[in-house]
Amino acid sequence: MPSPASYLLLNPSKPFSFRSRLSPPSPSPRLHARRLNVSCDAQPGSSGKAGGVGGRRGAIPAGASKAKKQIVFFDAAPPVSQPQPQQGGSAVEKAESEKPAKEGSGNAALALLRRATKRTLSVLSNLPLAISEMFAIAALMALGTVIDQGEAPSYYFDKFPEDNPVFGFITWRWILTPGFDHMFSSPVFLGLLALLAASLMACTYTTQLPMVKVARRWSFTHSGERIRKQEFADSLPRASIQDLGVILMGAGYEVFTKGPSLYAFKGLAGRYAPIGVHLAMLFIMAGATLSATGSFKGSVDVPQGLNFVIGDVMKPRGVLSVAPDVFNTEVHVNRFYMEYYDSGEVSQFYSDLSLFNLDGKEVMRKTIKVNDPLRSMLARDLQSIVLYDQDGKFVGVRRPSSKLPIEINGNEILIEDAIGSTGLDLKTDPGVPIVYAGFGALMLTTCISYLSHSQIWALQDGSTVVVGGKTNRAKLEFSEEMNRLLDKVPELIGANNENGVDSKSTAT
Template identity: 25%
Template sequence: MGRFVAWLSDLRVAIVLLLLIALSSAIGTAIPQGDAPRSYIEAYTDTPWLGLLHGEQVLQLQLDHIYSSVWFLALLTWLGLTLILCSWRRQWPALQAARTWIDYHTPRQLSKLTIAESLSCADPSSALHSLSTTLSRRGWLMQSTGNRFAARKGTAGRVGPLLVHTGLILLMLGATWGVLAGKRLEKFLAPGRTLNLLNRTGEVQVSILLEAFQVDRDPTGRPEQFRSRLHLEENGAALEYEISVNHPLRHRGITIYQADWSLAAITLQIGRSPQLQLPLRNFPELGNQIWGLILPAWKDGDGPIFLSIENEQGPINIFDTDGTLLTLLWPGGPSVNVKGLPIRVSSILPASGLLLKRDPGVPLVYLGFAVMIVGGGLSLIATRQIWAIASDGQLHVGGLCNRNLAAFANEIPNLLKETALANQQG
């Protein structure tokens, strides 16, 4: 059992687990998460993912929802257990050892330390006092006993690894809690439309009205930024916010992201008809961002026509049933005769793609990051220990250091030189 616990708390096991978790996260970035099962079957039937996995295999391996899959949560649990055991078996004893005073009685004991130096002097006791005074002035903690003393500095550095492990565990707990208990909703909302969020009793908790949606484009027409102006009503209070990509809204545990955009409807006039607002739908088989609608046949029996649109600025491509391009229309432009009937497009209504997330684990995740940052900073502090014994016309000094040993090896001779100079002047 002890051997198994020792293996489980091995740093190499933790590194392997971190690499597996990182690889899983990379796969989760490459494969869309949370889509309908049929979409994976359709996407990877003809072209398997990486040439290896078909849609059914992607679903069987739970690669469509990696972060909530059983095996990914098992990896997080395993890593958390490894960090706890490592802290308990290694880091905590190291901290206790750094806080425990060790009393070396003879110069021979000091000579076995990592760094050991001896200084010949006429009055070793005076040199010992000078060295003790120098170290105290520089912030070292001291414990003196007769003709010897022990000094230490940087004990807080031993707390750093414990805090890093604690922060990682908090981060994983928060992420797991968010995956299991969090909620996610993606919704395309047209300007003037309202989205009501209900509480557990079925009552409206927050009402979200999209007042306006804007797509900022560069001179070539490519989208640069999406902006949504929202009007929120909650318990009679009204609030207005603007969100954009990378600038979400956080409100009472709900985060609203500007995630995507779409085209919702087209307003047109056919002949002498009134203005007609007709819904648009996406046609992924024609391209990534292609919307359109099919207008039925005219009264004289001519076949239907297909209207195809790529963005809210136009143009609107009009195709015949055989795929022939009949003409182009522009929003707000003049009417164009299509198969003997004039058609005019007044406007195209874009829709804002909103992503709403409620993640109860976010505070734990933020706390975990904060604890890790503090722990990482403390881990940079070197824990140093010095022992000195005055004996037989010599001052014997030895030291230990867990970090930057080369600098510490240069520090002790400099301390002895400073002590010798002070002793001569005294």
Template identity: 30%
Template sequence: MKLISKKQIYWNLMKILSNINFAMFILFLILFFSMIGSIVEQNQNIAYYQINYPSINTKWLILDWKFIIKFGLDHIYSSWWFLVILYVLCCSLIVCTFSVQFPSLSNARRWQFIHIYNKSQIFRRNVFIRKSFTNMIYILNNQGYYTFNKQGFIYAYKGIIGRISPIIVHISLIIVLLGSWIGLMTGFTAQEMVPRGEVVHLKNIISCGSKNMLPNNIVFRVDDFYIDYNTDNSIQQFFSRLSFLKNNGDKISYPAISVNSPLKFHNLTFYQTDWQINALRIRVNQSYTIQCKLNKMQIGKSVFWTCFLPIDKNNKTLLLLSKLNGDIYLYNSKGELVDIISINQKVYINQNCFQVVEMISSTGLQIKVDPGILFVYIGFGLLMVSTILSYISYSQIWFSIQNTSCYLSGSTNRAILFFEEELRKIQKTYLISCDRVYNNNKFLNKR
């Protein structure tokens, strides 16, 4: 009795997993939580959520920072409950593929001879039955059908590949989910803001899979960073030139990377994501060099960097710049424009000589490892192939001759109007061929 109970539980579970309504419900859950993930910013620190989602004493608003942190809405796509939902969807696809789709495909390939006496009678005439069967088989073969003859019946079908598309859809989704799981468990993401000329190794890890082996021998240097501007001074593109250091001290240089043009090195992918100007190196009176940190400020869509020259407490000179290696604007304590200078140009203030010799810039890099990305690409590629195959109609035709009557019927899963036109064409061609045979036999009988 206990064994029977386990079997019942097992088969009931299989029925639930293979049910299309259950699969649609799981897809709805994934879509719903993905929508929440696009609304609530992901992978931010607690202070960010405390500022942007403060706790408010109201019975209607429950989406505060405590609720977000408690239920993992700050990292939805890596939370345990979201992974469980994906796992259930994967199980549902596997069970549905083997319990529904494969049997359906196998059934579609069977010879389905059906008695169709009650179907539409297309003509009634005394003909040679064997010759009529030959004509119908010949006509169906010309139309691309696979035909089978058995005891006075003909069964034909074409477009069986269209019945494979649901299986390919399931397999492609399983491959995509598998690739996502591999990437989540074995991949990692790091972000670095690296000053030009600095040598660094990976240390600012944002996310990391539990089965991942972080590389500890990757050391690279930012050889150069530069920006291309449009004629209106808007940024066209910014570039970073990287080189990697071997254990023996040798350097390997690579072409510059930019936005949408990443660099691949030892399964690592380096993306250009951001940039900033950190400081100005200023030579004072040709004797020593100071470094002034720049403060970033944004007015509308324009970004500026500012700093004060350390002249004296009563006389402050503001330096303002808006582009890398561009002009530098000098303002006095009254906010009046004093001068406009460029890199290495000397300017005299209160009998002191100042010369900006360098703008210290940093490039923002994102370094990712995702071993499952190949599976994701393959899965989506198969999904596109299945979409094309789904437009192929699966059509079936039955034909029989009983006494002096012929019967023709058919079915299709899509493009019904085209199929009806094809049936009329088959009927017309068959009648013409039968009339030709009938007239030839009549002529021979007269002789």
């Protein structure tokens, strides 16, 4: 085994004679290495020859320096001695002695932070983890459609009792404890959304952005063998790389030439599209989170001719709910009426509403309408008028404007009209514009992601042009396109010598 590098320690305070010995191992527990002690007496001005390892020079004359040096050879690096603090030192000296230690600890902490960050990004950008998060979110969304949302706790006590669990184990505790009675604002659901958002951002930072940087880089090659190893490769005898560049430009490629080399690409937007998809998904999740935690909702039944204040009926739905100024608006129901089909079914509902500010000034008036089948069925039943006689006996049911008379206690009664009340659902949702923008961006970037990013390299080798290329999508179509383009490259007449083609450095 070869001896490791030797380290020298000079100690002028140890007197010794000129001899060599191999000392036993050092007792220090931190250093298990052999040490060779060589002691020598130095005589200034001596002209004697060295007589080998056991030789001796003349005695040191009187008055000469008594200082002696000890040379110690270590097979490994000796432990670094720490300087002992001195009493009475100045503040500047103490600060300078403490500065390297602080810098070392700071660098160690920074290195540890970088390693932790890199490890965290590696875990979050894992594709199976992201897929698992999406499946978990989809499962919770499906569960939220099965479990009735926003009901009072007593409703879940009755529907999911502990003495008769659903499926043998599901009780009200499984619903109320994790907050599944308001699924889309529960901590579990929002936590999964945050985790998926972190995975998307980590994937974008560690994968998509580096891929875009590489794709944007112009990569010329001067090796024909490297070009022939591409997914598509071909050679054009008696051809010019300049003619190939013109044809590629006509096909929509960005072409760059440098000496005998050519590089062309198209469809770079397809490389940006995955980043856009990730951003669109982040917008959608941010909007959904804002809707779940920052919206207001309320409902009210108002008879015709009466008023109500919007803020009196609106209730916050999350911790980020902030009441807007519109809550001070007063709503007046001018009229509520319906239109009927010939069969007597309701065709449309109308509510004529006026909005008043705090000063009592009408700021808007509009007639709103709905046409939902379930809502129509409910409202049609509510608009029926039940009639009783003087003894409280049920007589019949009539609708307004039905023109069907009914006799009560000898009197024929015709129902012409009735003062109805309108049921209004009110909601403020600040996340809706963000969700719409996210879905619009998602559709656009998804379509862009289908664009193929194609790259072509070419090299002028004498009168022959070596061409190769690759693409990330539609590989069969890319080969067919390349064959069509190469067929259009003109053949040079009389180009028999190897240097017949002049390749100039151009950039297009």
